[in-house]
Amino acid sequence: xxxxxxxxxxxxxxxxxxxxxxxxxxxxxxxxxxxxxxxxxxxxxxxxxxxxxxxxxxxxxxxxxxxxxxxxxxxxxxxxxxxxxxxxxxxxxxxxxxxxxxxxxxxxxxxxxxxxxxxxxxxxxxxxxxxxxxxxxxxxxxxxxxxxxxxxxx
Amino acid sequence: xxxxxxxxxxxxxxxxxxxxxxxxxxxxxxxxxxxxxxxxxxxxxxxxxxxxxxxxxxxxxxxxxxxxxxxxxxxxxxxxxxxxxxxxxxxxxxxxxxxxxxxxxxxxxxxxxxxxxxxxxxxxxxxxxxxxxxxxxxxxxxxxxxxxxxxxxxxxxxxxxxxxxxxxxxxxxxxxxxxxxxxxxxxxxxxxxxxxxxxxxxxxxxxxxxxxxxxxxxxxxxxxxxxxxxxxxxxxxxxxxxxxxxxxxxxxxxxxxxxxxxxxxxxxxxxxxxxxxxxxxxxxxxxxxxxxxxxxxxxxxxxxxxxxxxxxxxxxxxxxxxxxxxxxxxxxxxxxxxxxxxxxx
Amino acid sequence: xxxxxxxxxxxxxxxxxxxxxxxxxxxxxxxxxxxxxxxxxxxxxxxxxxxxxxxxxxxxxxxxxxxxxxxxxxxxxxxxxxxxxxxxxxxxxxxxxxxxxxxxxxxxxxxxxxxxxxxxxxxxxxxxxxxxxxxxxxxxxxxxxxxxxxxxxxxxxxxxxxxxxxxxxxxxxxxxxxxxxxxxxxxxxxxxxxxxxxxxxxxxxxxxxxxxxxxxxxxxxxxxxxxxxxxxxxxxxxxxxxxxxxxxxxxxxxxxxxxxxxxxxxxxxxxxxxxxxxxx
Numbered sequence: 001x002x003x004x005x006x007x008x009x010x011x012x013x014x015x016x017x018x019x020x021x022x023x024x025x026x027x028x029x030x031x032x033x034x035x036x037x038x039x040x041x042x043x044x045x046x047x048x049x050x051x052x053x054x055x056x057x058x059x060x061x062x063x064x065x066x067x068x069x070x071x072x073x074x075x076x077x078x079x080x081x082x083x084x085x086x087x088x089x090x091x092x093x094x095x096x097x098x099x100x101x102x103x104x105x106x107x108x109x110x111x112x113x114x115x116x117x118x119x120x121x122x123x124x125x126x127x128x129x130x131x132x133x134x135x136x137x138x139x140x141x142x143x144x145x146x147x148x149x150x151x152x153x154x
Numbered sequence: 155x156x157x158x159x160x161x162x163x164x165x166x167x168x169x170x171x172x173x174x175x176x177x178x179x180x181x182x183x184x185x186x187x188x189x190x191x192x193x194x195x196x197x198x199x200x201x202x203x204x205x206x207x208x209x210x211x212x213x214x215x216x217x218x219x220x221x222x223x224x225x226x227x228x229x230x231x232x233x234x235x236x237x238x239x240x241x242x243x244x245x246x247x248x249x250x251x252x253x254x255x256x257x258x259x260x261x262x263x264x265x266x267x268x269x270x271x272x273x274x275x276x277x278x279x280x281x282x283x284x285x286x287x288x289x290x291x292x293x294x295x296x297x298x299x300x301x302x303x304x305x306x307x308x309x310x311x312x313x314x315x316x317x318x319x320x321x322x323x324x325x326x327x328x329x330x331x332x333x334x335x336x337x338x339x340x341x342x343x344x345x346x347x348x349x350x351x352x353x354x355x356x357x358x359x360x361x362x363x364x365x366x367x368x369x370x371x372x373x374x375x376x377x378x379x380x381x382x383x384x385x386x387x388x389x390x391x392x393x394x395x396x397x398x399x400x401x402x403x404x405x406x407x408x409x410x411x412x413x414x415x416x417x418x419x420x421x422x423x424x425x426x427x428x429x430x431x432x433x434x435x436x437x438x439x440x441x442x443x444x445x446x447x448x449x450x451x452x453x454x455x456x457x458x459x460x461x462x463x464x465x466x467x468x469x470x471x472x473x474x475x476x477x478x479x480x481x482x483x484x485x486x487x488x489x490x491x492x493x494x495x496x497x498x499x
Numbered sequence: 500x501x502x503x504x505x506x507x508x509x510x511x512x513x514x515x516x517x518x519x520x521x522x523x524x525x526x527x528x529x530x531x532x533x534x535x536x537x538x539x540x541x542x543x544x545x546x547x548x549x550x551x552x553x554x555x556x557x558x559x560x561x562x563x564x565x566x567x568x569x570x571x572x573x574x575x576x577x578x579x580x581x582x583x584x585x586x587x588x589x590x591x592x593x594x595x596x597x598x599x600x601x602x603x604x605x606x607x608x609x610x611x612x613x614x615x616x617x618x619x620x621x622x623x624x625x626x627x628x629x630x631x632x633x634x635x636x637x638x639x640x641x642x643x644x645x646x647x648x649x650x651x652x653x654x655x656x657x658x659x660x661x662x663x664x665x666x667x668x669x670x671x672x673x674x675x676x677x678x679x680x681x682x683x684x685x686x687x688x689x690x691x692x693x694x695x696x697x698x699x700x701x702x703x704x705x706x707x708x709x710x711x712x713x714x715x716x717x718x719x720x721x722x723x724x725x726x727x728x729x730x731x732x733x734x735x736x737x738x739x740x741x742x743x744x745x746x747x748x749x750x751x752x753x754x755x756x757x758x759x760x761x762x763x764x765x766x767x768x769x770x771x772x773x774x775x776x777x778x779x
Binding site for chain 3: 185186187188190209219220290357381382384385386387388391392400402404413415417418421422423426469471473474475476477479480483
Binding site: 058059082083085086088089091092100102108109121137 | 655658702742765
């Protein structure tokens, strides 16, 4: 296993098109520095994010997720993020109860003008996930060393 | 040769066999409230439990639920045999018959399934006679002898205190050589006793096998017998003879692995076409498929042998207690009436 | 005890006979006994003469509400335990069935079923929605708590526990089929575009399947225990869904299946919903 300090997490960031994605854009165009470990997926609205996508991210080897939408009340579609908020809270409860470290599952809000906040959030999330180390998968076997496992025919 | 030992001496015998074989036998496992008898590899021979039919069939040792077939890129087949042959201990007549039913399917001359073949070559089974009828079985109604089986190296009988070994394969005789001989007349007497127990509880299913295909397919009773079917796959996954499987591919690094996994005709996805059309859209059609495959299509293709060994697991495990015997009785009544109409008219 | 259940059975039979011969319902979904096994099995009675096959005992642990979905648009009677009526309530709230299509023969003062551990955690002993009541309703409320057996475990221990439990799963989907919540036109496991979860029984896919299943249950699951009884492998099916039930109750004051007028958890929101655990 790599030392925690060298560990480069893979983080999937689901950003809503209207606020958080624009915030990421702003952070970039304002040349703000933030850690490069997030992979951004642009979605129309945080209300569009099926919790299954987030569970599936872990199934596929993401070390953590970050979901960010418009601040409550600011949704481009009026109330998409209100619906999403309930779902995310329940998903977080589920993941935590199932024993997936709380630090891996991150939800927040970020408006289009909050480039600075976005950079700070990403830094925070990356640090949180670095803290808990690599995600070894639901089978606890990791994602890199699959060679032997496959050979055993299990 | 016929040998007999006290049940408490079984450990010693298995100890000897353990050098040459990986021993798999029925053991009890407790899960929550559920107590189950399952086949597992055993190290502690005191764990072995022979008093009732195991809840799971031994099918998985020949056709594992998940099996990696090889790499798609290289086409190389993988097969791990391990250092020892496998010995499955205490397999009842129904499950032995079930493996026999699977053989012609997988060992067809034109399309031999090498995975199944290799597993079969690497496995030895010790049969075990049933001294009484199990929970929901009806093997005698389908012409299977609960007290004997063909092509088996060793067939055992359990009279409560002692285990009888009918050793039929020369190469295994060395393991039994120094055990006390059994009295064959005494065993015959015991078998007669057990036999009469089966006679008393016989259900007697006189359904024509194979079912006449079209008549049975178009019969009106399917909706009725499948009305409460939920559509889960328990009956097929616990069936010792159901062998349908699907493939899936898993990517790792540069290669793609090809896997085989069980599938079930009870699932809607089983027949769903790419276009979205599903020829078996409703659950009664899927139930019909399951029964028709076992009692019509399979016997049509394989010398009149139904793809059911009457172990009764589908009955015991069904969440809504659907009874295969009731379905067969319904079919019997209907198909006989149909016959009567035909011959009368 | 014995006589109480035979009394209930007799009442059900009489009422069913009346309903069927008066043509008030086309069929009645209820419990009957298997011919050879004597085990309880769901039956569908369409003729008044067959009403005698109906019965109710403490072994009647299947959820019959789900069969209502097979008979949409025709008047169907159902013998309903209080949990069945909660299930029907969820269906009504989600507009999956029409109230006028069903006739509920509700069983009052349910004492719980023999095999079902969930009954000990159930506080609903009288039907929630009902057209015809069998027996006297239970007057006093009962105090129950939805137990959390895994409370004392650390997250790591729980993770290991679930891994072990789910590794036995053979993906027969008996839990799905037995569950009244699972009424989607296409289940996520049957979808291959996108494929949400692989069909193998590897630990990874199994764990994912169970997480996704539990997530779908959130705000709908009434903790009836049907999944656990149906599971042939004896997996602790309710652990995850029960936790979500508690979470919905404690955080959103929401309990499914108690009010047909109330929208389900995820079908609505409040402006001041909790943001517990969100990054500020």
